[in-house]
Amino acid sequence: MRRFVRSHATELALLAVIAVICVFLSFATDRFFTLGNAFDLLNTSSVNIIFAVGLLVVLIAGGIDISFAVAASVVQYLAATVLGWIGGGNWIVGLIIAGALGVALGCINAFLIHRFRIISIVATISTFNIFFGLLMFFTGGVSIYNLPDWLTTRVVLFEREMADGTWAEITLPVLIMAICVFATWTLITRTTTGRQLYAFGDNPEGARRFGINI
Template identity: 40%
Template sequence: MPKTIQRWTRSHEFWLLAVVVILSMFLTAATDSFLTLQNLFDLLTSTSFAGILAAGLLVVLVFGGIDISFTAIASVAQYVALTIAKTYPIGWFGVFFVACCIGILCGLFNAAIIHKVRISSVIVTISTLNIFYGSLIYITRGDYITSLPTYFREGIWWFEFTDSNGFPYAINLQALLLVVSFFMTWVLLNKTNIGRQICAMGGNEIAAERLGFHVFGLRCLVYGYMGFMAAIASISQAQLAQSVTPTTLIGKELEVLAAVVLGGASLTGGKGTVFGAVLGVMLIAILQNGLILLGVSSYWNQFFVGCVILLAVSATALSQRRRHAGLAS
């Protein structure tokens, strides 16, 4: 038993958890609004979009690839699904079905090009980001969609309860989708055979190929899953914003990447856990939320986030280097 505990305390997740807990305790002590149900619910709702994308991107990073195009995929999926929903009564199921089909198709397009052209996935997905986004704006002329169907505008509101101050709470669409996405990703990576194959591919692609893994199939699955998650995230975001603006999601891709990497996923593949990704997303969200609650001008938000990322990646790299040195001696 002590050995498992020892291994746990050495892991990246442990340190990240410690930082998150200390930061939360500090904020609880320093402000009286941080640890309120209201604030935590708001936090959950507002991180939904980035969190769901982080779950998808984690799988791609574990696989040893990278995807930059997911914000463009999300924009396309959102726009097409809600354009159809505006005119035809397709209902919730229809909205998700259309969005997910578009997302998965875009993901498969990425996978096919990476596999056929054999250039690095960063370059392919930068190109496809431009292709998806450019075509979307060209065809739609950048028009907003504001008149959404009533059921969509209302969202979901399950298990309502009222706290002592009389504020109503309920499980909303954003929180539900966020939890489901992370749970699905956890099941995929840890409880299925395919998940282990994805990890193996990320660890050593050539070895995995020689062991007889179906590389193209796995690649399709991973990028398709990323597209699927992008679609889910886009619906969550559209419901929250109560409108669709095709230009608003682009530019968020590197922030999501930063959150996942903060959670310990390696860009060279084979490493990364769902728990780590959750903590990475949480750390950035709590940091931003805390700075606002502490009364720091929101103009300084990004600066602190950037500094935390720099500190985290430097600390991780240094500790890894020390461990390697320890192994060598």
């Protein structure tokens, strides 16, 4: 038990802080510890958590990505545009297109950092401005409103009527979030690549001398 506490001190400290916040909020409002509120928190936080687990991998490797928020906006616009070009689609097609576009933009950052040995924060600040500038240039700052119904309709995976007549719902982004969290946890804790990321983030030169291909 003592070994577990020592090896997970940071995680346990964060859990303690979250517990204190939850206790405070439970006294502040009687609706905090309700199923509806828990589902609302999951639905509204799912996209941010997806961003967070992606950024976590970069941070573990000793880098930082400033451009991910703008890259997400670019991916959203391009994915919606591509779906319009092909005349439709569904959630699976949309996820594949968005994922491919996200990987492509990430590869641009990776190329700049690896090929030219640019510090990650400098490279991603540059691509942040480039991505944002190109997005504003080609769109004129105009949003896309003519979207297919399947893209604008909430996909409800689970719903339950509460005693007060309101509905508690779990939507598709929560499922995607759970998959991303599990995949990231598996990568950084159960694979050789994850251990190499930790080693590289802690000591790049030591990792290189140990034989890790960086």
